[in-house]
Amino acid sequence: MSNLECSVIVPSYNRRASLEMVLEGLARQTVAGYRFEVIVVLDGSQDDSDKMLRRWQLENRLPNLRWHKQTNSGQAVARNRGVEMSQTPLVVFLDDDVVPEPDLISVHLDWHQREGGAIAVLGDCEIVREEKDSLYHLGVWAWWEDKYQFRALPGHSPGYRDFCTGNVSLRREDFLRTGGFDTGFRGYGGEDYELGYRLQKAGVRFISDRQARARHYHRSSVSGVLRATRQEAHGDVLLGAKHPELRTGLRLIWIPEGGFGKLVRLALYAPWLGDRMMGLAQRVLPWLESRQLRWPWLTLFSYLRFYAYWRGVRDALGSEGEILCYQDDSLPLSEQTLDISQGIPPELPPIFVDGPSRLTITFRGQELGQIRLHKHIEESLPEYLSEQIARQLGQRLWLRLSEEAKPPVILKQNRLEQLAESRNHAKK
Amino acid sequence: MSTQVLSVELTEGLHDYTNLKDYSQVMVLIRSQGRPLGRLVLPVEKGSLKATDIWAAIEADGDLNWQLSQATLKNWLLQNQPLEADLPSWSVIVCTRDRTEDLRRCLDGLLKLKGSGGEIVIVDNAPSDDQTARLVADYPVRYVREDRPGLNWARSRGALAASGEVVIYTDDDVVVDPNWVMAMIEPFGNPRVAAVTGLTMPLELETRAQELFEFNYGGFGRGFRRKVYDYTNMVPAAAGRCGAGANMALRRELVNKLGLFDVELDCGTIAQTGGDAYAFYQLLTMGYQVVYSPEALVWHRHRRDYKSLRKTIAGYSVGGYAFLARCWFLHGDWQAVKVGVSWFRNDHLKQLKRSLKRNRGHLPLDLSLAQIGAIPKGFQAYFTTRKQERATAKQKVVVEPQPDSLPAEPIGGRR
Numbered sequence: 001m002s003n004l005e006c007s008v009i010v011p012s013y014n015r016r017a018s019l020e021m022v023l024e025g026l027a028r029q030t031v032a033g034y035r036f037e038v039i040v041v042l043d044g045s046q047d048d049s050d051k052m053l054r055r056w057q058l059e060n061r062l063p064n065l066r067w068h069k070q071t072n073s074g075q076a077v078a079r080n081r082g083v084e085m086s087q088t089p090l091v092v093f094l095d096d097d098v099v100p101e102p103d104l105i106s107v108h109l110d111w112h113q114r115e116g117g118a119i120a121v122l123g124d125c126e127i128v129r130e131e132k133d134s135l136y137h138l139g140v141w142a143w144w145e146d147k148y149q150f151r152a153l154p155g156h157s158p159g160y161r162d163f164c165t166g167n168v169s170l171r172r173e174d175f176l177r178t179g180g181f182d183t184g185f186r187g188y189g190g191e192d193y194e195l196g197y198r199l200q201k202a203g204v205r206f207i208s209d210r211q212a213r214a215r216h217y218h219r220s221s222v223s224g225v226l227r228a229t230r231q232e233a234h235g236d237v238l239l240g241a242k243h244p245e246l247r248t249g250l251r252l253i254w255i256p257e258g259g260f261g262k263l264v265r266l267a268l269y270a271p272w273l274g275d276r277m278m279g280l281a282q283r284v285l286p287w288l289e290s291r292q293l294r295w296p297w298l299t300l301f302s303y304l305r306f307y308a309y310w311r312g313v314r315d316a317l318g319s320e321g322e323i324l325c326y327q328d329d330s331l332p333l334s335e336q337t338l339d340i341s342q343g344i345p346p347e348l349p350p351i352f353v354d355g356p357s358r359l360t361i362t363f364r365g366q367e368l369g370q371i372r373l374h375k376h377i378e379e380s381l382p383e384y385l386s387e388q389i390a391r392q393l394g395q396r397l398w399l400r401l402s403e404e405a406k407p408p409v410i411l412k413q414n415r416l417e418q419l420a421e422s423r424n425h426a427k428k
Numbered sequence: 429m430s431t432q433v434l435s436v437e438l439t440e441g442l443h444d445y446t447n448l449k450d451y452s453q454v455m456v457l458i459r460s461q462g463r464p465l466g467r468l469v470l471p472v473e474k475g476s477l478k479a480t481d482i483w484a485a486i487e488a489d490g491d492l493n494w495q496l497s498q499a500t501l502k503n504w505l506l507q508n509q510p511l512e513a514d515l516p517s518w519s520v521i522v523c524t525r526d527r528t529e530d531l532r533r534c535l536d537g538l539l540k541l542k543g544s545g546g547e548i549v550i551v552d553n554a555p556s557d558d559q560t561a562r563l564v565a566d567y568p569v570r571y572v573r574e575d576r577p578g579l580n581w582a583r584s585r586g587a588l589a590a591s592g593e594v595v596i597y598t599d600d601d602v603v604v605d606p607n608w609v610m611a612m613i614e615p616f617g618n619p620r621v622a623a624v625t626g627l628t629m630p631l632e633l634e635t636r637a638q639e640l641f642e643f644n645y646g647g648f649g650r651g652f653r654r655k656v657y658d659y660t661n662m663v664p665a666a667a668g669r670c671g672a673g674a675n676m677a678l679r680r681e682l683v684n685k686l687g688l689f690d691v692e693l694d695c696g697t698i699a700q701t702g703g704d705a706y707a708f709y710q711l712l713t714m715g716y717q718v719v720y721s722p723e724a725l726v727w728h729r730h731r732r733d734y735k736s737l738r739k740t741i742a743g744y745s746v747g748g749y750a751f752l753a754r755c756w757f758l759h760g761d762w763q764a765v766k767v768g769v770s771w772f773r774n775d776h777l778k779q780l781k782r783s784l785k786r787n788r789g790h791l792p793l794d795l796s797l798a799q800i801g802a803i804p805k806g807f808q809a810y811f812t813t814r815k816q817e818r819a820t821a822k823q824k825v826v827v828e829p830q831p832d833s834l835p836a837e838p839i840g841g842r843r
Contacts, residue, residue, distance in 0.1 A: 138715040142658065145620045154510040291762040292713075294659055343507040386505040390498045398497060401504070415503065416462065416610040416723065419511055420543035423610075 004037050004064065005090060005109060006169065009082035011041045011075055012096035016049045018217050020056075025099040025214070027061045031106045036092075037064035039082045044072025076181035076191040079165065083175055092169040098125050100167075100214045107212040108169040118174050118204045122158060123167035123212030124148045135289050135297050136222050144216075151208045156381045157348060158206040163196025167214045170204065178202050182242070188228045190235020197243060222285060222301070226278075226308040233312025240326070247330035252313050252323065260306060267310035268320050278307050337362055340389070340397075344382050361393055363400050369393045431455050431633035431642075432472070433727075437462070438496070442479035449475040455642075456482060457629055458492060462607050463499055464627055464722050466492040466652050469643075495652060515613050518546035519592035519680070523582035524600035525553040525696070528563050530729065535567050537603040543610045549590055553582040553696065579673070579695035580703040587683040596677040603631055603727045611724035612677040620658075622716030623678045623708060625671020626724025627652070637737040638730040644791050645741060648672050648728060655720040657712065664712035665755045665764040668748060671718070673704030675726045678711075686710060691754075692813035693747060699809040701747025709755060741795055742802040745776075749806025750813070757810070776800050 008026060012019045019040070026038055042049050053067045068081060083091055092108055094100060104123065111121045126148075127141040151162040178198045185191035200206065220228070233252065240247040247253055255264050266274040281300055288297040317323050337360045339345075361368045371392045373385075389397065432451040436442060438460040448454065454477050456468045468485050470477060486492055520538060524531050531550075538548055548569040552560045554577040564571045574585035587595050596612050598604060608626070615621045628648035633639050641647060650671060657670055673694070683689065688710055694703030708718050731737045748771065755764035776799055782790040 133715065138659070142620065142660075142715050149618050149620065290760070292760060293762055295663065295763070298660060340505065343505050344509065346508050346510060382506060382509045386502045389505060390501040394497055394501050397501060415506075415511070416607040416614070417542060419515070419614065420607070420610045422511055423515065424544050 003034055004088045006036045006092055006105065007082070007086035007088045007090070007172075008036060008038045008092045008094055008105070009041070009079060009086065010038065010094050010096055011043055011078035011082065012045060012049060013043045013072065014045045014047045014049075015096045016045070016047045016052055018097040018099075018219075019049055020052055021099050021217070022094060022096060023056055023062065023065075025101070025104075028102050029100070029105050030102050031109065033063045035109075036105055037066065037086065037088065038062050039085050040065070040067040041078040041082045041085075042067060042069045043075070043078040044070065074183065074186040074191075075165075076183045076185050080180045080183065083172060083180060086172060089172055090169055091172050091175060093165045093167070094214065095125070095166040095216075097217045097219065098166045098214045099217065104167070104212055104214055107209060111207060111209065111212075112169065112171070115207070118171065118202070120163065120168060120170040120174070120199060120204050120206050121212060122151065122162060122164070122206055122208045123169075123214060124210050125164075125166040125214050125216035127218050128215050135294060136225070136301070137218070139298075139301075140218055140225075148208075148210060152210045153381075158208050160193055160196035160200050162206060162208065163192055163199065165192045166216065167212065169212075170199070174199060174202065174204050178204075182238075184242075185235055185238055187231035187234050189232040190239050193235075194239050194242065197239075197246065222282065222304075226282070226304055229305050229308040230312035230315065233309045234316045237313060237316035237326070240330070244329060247327070251309065253327055253330060255323070263303060263307050264310045267307055268314050268323075271311060271314060274307060274311070278304055335360065338385075339363070339365075340368075344385055344389075348381060348385075361389060363397065366400075368396050368400065430635065431469075431639055433457075433630055433633055435459060436482065442482050444479050445477040446475065448472045448477060455630070455633065458486060458496075460496055460499055461503060462605075462723070464629075464652055464725055465495040465499060467629075468492070514617075515545075515610075516593035516616050517591070518594045518596055518609055518613050518677075519586075519590035520546065520548045520596045520598065520609065521551060521583065521586035521590060522548070522598055522600055523551045523553055523579055523586065524560055525577075525582075526556055526560070527600050528559050531560065531600040532563060534598070534600050534602055534604075535564075535569065538569075539567070540606045541604065541609050542606050543613075546592055546609060547590070549586055551582040551586040551589075553577060553579065577696045578692065580689040580691055580693055580697070583673075583689040583694075583703065584683075584687070587678075587680055587689070590680055593680060594677050595680045595683060597673060597675075598726060599674040599728075601631075601729045602628075602674050603729075605725040605727075608724050608726060611721055615719040615721060616677075616679070618717070620715075620717045621719055622682055622711040622714075623670070623676060623718045624724065625650075625677075625718065625720050626675040626726060627722040628672055628675045628726055628728045631727035631729040633730075635732045637732060637734045640734075640791065640795070641730045641737055641740070644789050645795075647730075648674070650720055650722075652722045654722060657718045657720070659712050659715060662712060662718075663763050663767060664709045665752060665761055665767040667708035667712055667718075668702075668705040668751070670708045670712075671704070671720055674728055675724065676704060677724075678707065682711065682716075683707075692816055693750065693754075697809075698812055699747045699750040699806070700743035702751035703747075705748070705751050706754065709751070713759070713761075738795055738798050742798045745799045745802035746806045746809055749803050750809040751806075753807050753810035758814075772800075772803070776803075 010019070010022055040053060050069055056062065057065055066085065068085060070078065070081065079093060090112055092105065108121050108123070111119065127144050129141060130137065133141065150156060151158045178195065181191045181195050185194065236250045236252055240250050255261055281304060285297060285300060288300065313323060317326055335358050339362045341364045358370050358372055360370050371388050373388065429452050430450065432448055432454045434445065434454055435457045436459065438458065451472050454470050454472055456470060458465045458468065466489065468489065470481060470485055522534060550564050550569055550571050552571065552573045554575055561571060570589070572585060572589045574582045583597060594613050594616055596609060612624050612626065615624050627650065630638065630642045630647060633642055678688065688707040689703060691703065691706060693699045693706055694701055711718060731740055749768065752764045752768045755761040779791050780796040780800060783793040783796040
């Protein structure tokens with residue numbers, strides 16, 4: 001066992017075919033098979049996945065393949081069990097529909113060798129596209145693509161909401177030190193963010209690398225995602241209950257006005273009616289899609305998801321009064337200070353992306369003003385900040401700058417010219 | 429009665445312009461650090477334009493002021509941020525047909541481009557003589573010939589011959605800005621971006637026809653703010669609004685894989701225009717983003733004589749409705765119907781009303797009528813081209829790729 005460098009932990013539930021593809025992917029790694037082990041945890045699968053795994057063990061294409069079968073008890077328990085079984089310093093989590101590219105493990109190992117210390121490497125799970133994508137699938141692809149892109153941008157430090165368990169590696173020691181996944185999260189979602197938050201608090205640095213690639217065979221449907229959204233709300237409630245400081249960043253922290261507010265009331269007070277209405281609305285979606293009426297489809301789908309989310313909140317909290325109490329117990333917005341005497345600093349602290357926060361902007365020690373940041377910024381953070389500062393505090397900043405020197409803020413070289421020049425250097 | 433086109437760089441300071449005796453007004457593009465911020469139309473007094481007048485006009489224009497302060501502040505705030513490291517390689521593709529005078533000016537502009545890692549490909553589309561080939565031989569560019577007449581076929585051939593990851597298309601009647609290529613390839617760092625379009629300004633407004641196109645018809649102007657389009661904020665059937673084919677960049681891999689331009693649309697075919705819109709349409713429906721970046725600036729020489737202006741404007745109707753018919757009939761896209769109706773109501777009918785009432789800045793009545801009269805031809809063009817496509821699909825003609833006449837040579841960034 002001493003040669004092993006990392007354990008790949010794959011929890012699985014009733015997905016024999018795609019699990020086999022994951023194993024195929026692992027058998028094709030550029031890293032030699034004796035350097036890593038594969039631990040599959042079958043979380044109550046009833047589709048003969050165990051027979052398939054036995055066959056793999058007989059064929060011996062993965063020298064260190066082990067598996068464990070348990071009664072269905074959720075992803076959190078399954079992953080914790082996998083880590084318990086492993087004995088290597090590093091663990092890599094993969095989902096059972098995430099097929100690794102041949103260099104995946106070597107990219108993960110390289111990072112840990114190079115950086116050492118407490119880091120977690122977040123890899124890509126690129127959604128596999130089909131010849132003719134449904135609108136739903138298209139949206140899923142676009143959402144994940146944006147997420148991977150922005151969290152890997154220079155100047156952007158990944159936050160706890162970037163910690164997804166589909167393709168991630170970290171030290172076993174850090175996992176155990178923070179206590180692993182919270183087994184209180186039984187449904188879909190929430191447990192990964194929660195662990196991510198504890199890891200970050202414990203000083204684990206997140207690194208996002210788009211080179212650590214895997215292909216995600218995402219196969220869910222509209223009704224599946226609506227069910228998942230309902231469970232996600234449950235996860236959000238648990239997350240906020242465990243870490244009240246995160247409540248301000250949750251979607252359930254305020255009930256919107258207008259049409260969406262009415263949907264919330266419907267979900268809270270007349271779920272029997274709401275469920276029926278949403279069931280009917282769901283049947284309209286395929287018709288809209290067949291005529292490629294994209295906007296009506298998108299609008300209706302966003303209503304359905306919104307309703308499903310609040311339906312989940314009702315499952316978890318019960319009544320509007322309890323939701324109000326839950327919202328009230330949230331801590332005030334986190335306050336932070338950023339000095340921009342030399343422009344936005346190249347290295348930003350990671351905490352900015354965790355929920356909405358009020359940011360005090362100072363210039364040479366003097367306060368310029370406050371700007372409010374919105375939750376879950378899904379674009380390049382420095383660019384977003386520059387946009388907000390210029391828009392909200394532009395006039396004051398302009399005045400301060402023109403007091404300093406004249407002509408004030410004009411930089412001689414254009415950004416595009418800098419780009420062109422840096423490129424010329426690179427070529428030489 | 430003509431308009432002088434000027435470009436003013438604010439960081440270099442303003443100065444007086446004399447020698448404007450032949451012009452009644454001036455169109456000024458205001459730039460700061462190379463970034464286009466807005467344009468002003470100012471009258472010429474006694475054959476000159478004073479710097480103070482330009483500055484007063486800038487100060488009086490609220491939007492321009494806002495743009496200027498925001499752009500400057502953002503640039504200052506981001507001065508210490510790392511630059512996007514690996515940008516894709518590029519190929520500029522110029523499609524031309526028997527217009528050596530324009531092409532020479534275009535090539536001279538292209539040689540001033542900044543940023544290495546690219547090449548220039550000239551696609552000669554069904555030429556009637558060897559003039560273009562002889563002109564191109566003097567320049568460090570590649571020459572490719574496409575014998576099927578039609579701008580779309582030329583674009584297709586260009587993408588097959590190109591070697592860059594991004595193909596940047598422009599026309600022979602265009603002069604590019606030195607920063608054009610860098611502005612074009614910058615957004616491609618994001619894999620979701622499949623196409624980038626840019627700002628197209630008039631190169632000259634010497635004749636009445638050119639002024640009519642720019643001011644009364646609306647020109648190619650798409651504003652001075654960067655926009656990111658995808659299927660959630662833009663109806664794919666309205667893709668014509670994303671930008672124009674004279675100033676667009678696409679991922680080569682997608683162009684070739686999806687055959688984006690392998691359609692009988694655009695110049696030289698019966699549909700006359702619409703090839704660019706159809707390419708954007710296909711990309712948008714697949715979930716990709718199209719970015720409009722005003723920093724990617726080119727100067728386009730509009731048609732000088734009135735007859736070609738009328739032909740161009742009627743051509744937009746033909747190509748536009750041929751494209752919409754294609755979306756509706758071939759792709760089953762019902763949003764195309766809505767786009768078609770609102771285009772007719774909000775643009776064509778409104779322009780007709782203005783022409784009849786002789787409002788300020790109206791189009792001449794015959795132009796308004798010409799663009800409405802051309803609509804049935806659009807539908808006709810769609811059915812004709814579909815018939816042709818079905819016929820060629822039966823024959824299964826495979827066109828052999830032609831050998832390139834000149835080896836690839838790197839362009840740009842030579843110091």
